[in-house]
Amino acid sequence: MYDIIGDIHGHAEPLKRLLLKMGYEKKGDGYRHSERKVLFIGDYIDRGPQILDTLQIVRTMQEEGDAIALMGNHEYNALCFHLPNKSGDGGHLRPHLLKNIDQHYETLKAFKTEQKLYLDYLEWFKVLPLYFEDDKLRAVHACWDDERINFLKSAGGNEKLTEDFIVRSAQKGNKLYAAVDQALKGVELNLPEGYTFKDHEHNIRKEIRIKWWEHPANFNYRTYSLGPSDSLPETAIDLNKCQVRGYGQSEKPVFFGHYWFRGIPQLVKQNVCCVDYSVADGGLLVAYRHDGEQLLHQEKFVYERV
Ligand SMILES: [Mn+2]
Numbered sequence: 001m002y003d004i005i006g007d008i009h010g011h012a013e014p015l016k017r018l019l020l021k022m023g024y025e026k027k028g029d030g031y032r033h034s035e036r037k038v039l040f041i042g043d044y045i046d047r048g049p050q051i052l053d054t055l056q057i058v059r060t061m062q063e064e065g066d067a068i069a070l071m072g073n074h075e076y077n078a079l080c081f082h083l084p085n086k087s088g089d090g091g092h093l094r095p096h097l098l099k100n101i102d103q104h105y106e107t108l109k110a111f112k113t114e115q116k117l118y119l120d121y122l123e124w125f126k127v128l129p130l131y132f133e134d135d136k137l138r139a140v141h142a143c144w145d146d147e148r149i150n151f152l153k154s155a156g157g158n159e160k161l162t163e164d165f166i167v168r169s170a171q172k173g174n175k176l177y178a179a180v181d182q183a184l185k186g187v188e189l190n191l192p193e194g195y196t197f198k199d200h201e202h203n204i205r206k207e208i209r210i211k212w213w214e215h216p217a218n219f220n221y222r223t224y225s226l227g228p229s230d231s232l233p234e235t236a237i238d239l240n241k242c243q244v245r246g247y248g249q250s251e252k253p254v255f256f257g258h259y260w261f262r263g264i265p266q267l268v269k270q271n272v273c274c275v276d277y278s279v280a281d282g283g284l285l286v287a288y289r290h291d292g293e294q295l296l297h298q299e300k301f302v303y304e305r306v
Pocket residue numbers: 007043072073074141184257258259
């Protein structure tokens with residue numbers, strides 16, 4: 001039975017409280033429960049104040065068999081940030097643009113005097129699986145799409161990532177890039193010609209993050225968006241331009257994080273559950289305590305404030 005824990009982003013204190021609240025006991029540098037395991041949904045680093053502590057807890061639990069730890073887009077981005085781009089213009093697979101340095105800044109600072117340890121963690125990031133599935137549940141950092149997940153499976157996405165895999169997955173335009181991008185960062189949809197909106201960081205954008213678990217035919221651009229939506233058109237979505245077909249109601253429950261939900265945790269659907277409630281922005285660190293049920297229950301969320 002798994003306790004699925006959402007994005008932590010260096011907030012080790014609420015993580016420790018959450019584990020104790022759920023009956024885990026401190027064991028060495030990690031925590032252990034006699035009957036349960038944690039399934040961490042990814043995004044352990046960046047933003048928060050205790051990145052080293054967070055990594056130590058998650059890694060210890062994973063290595064001791066007390067947890068499964070998935071890859072988040074922040075761990076994947078860290079790998080690309082540090083791997084050299086051997087083709088083209090040089091630099092790194094993830095260019096050292098100011099916005100990318102800014103996103104990664106708290107982690108770089110945390111490891112400033114711990115170079116060797118950081119290289120060791122980067123090696124560990126490569127073993128984090130890109131998704132998880134057993135007979136009772138599915139989990140991925142941002143988006144479950146059967147076709148893309150099957151492609152990742154065939155491409156070795158749940159084995160230790162090789163440098164070749166990472167290099168190929170970082171090149172826009174190929175199938176591996178699309179599959180990794182969608183699993184770790186979700187789905188975006190282009191707005192109709194002429195429309196833009198400002199995201200919460202005041203960037204002008206033409207693509208919206210969408211509710212990939214819903215079928216687009218039942219929505220318009222405004223109601224299908226996960227972000228600020230006031231300026232979005234209420235026109236029907238062009239189904240030729242949106243391949244998403246929603247998450248079936250008879251499918252296994254699926255868990256994900258990534259989306260900065262707000263407020264008190266709510267199930268998205270009876271088999272769709274987000275466990276990211278913005279701990280890195282004054283929100284909650286959230287877990288869902290799964291006992292194998294195929295229809296999820298609202299009362300099985302547990303959470304801690306920062
Ligand atoms: Mn994320």
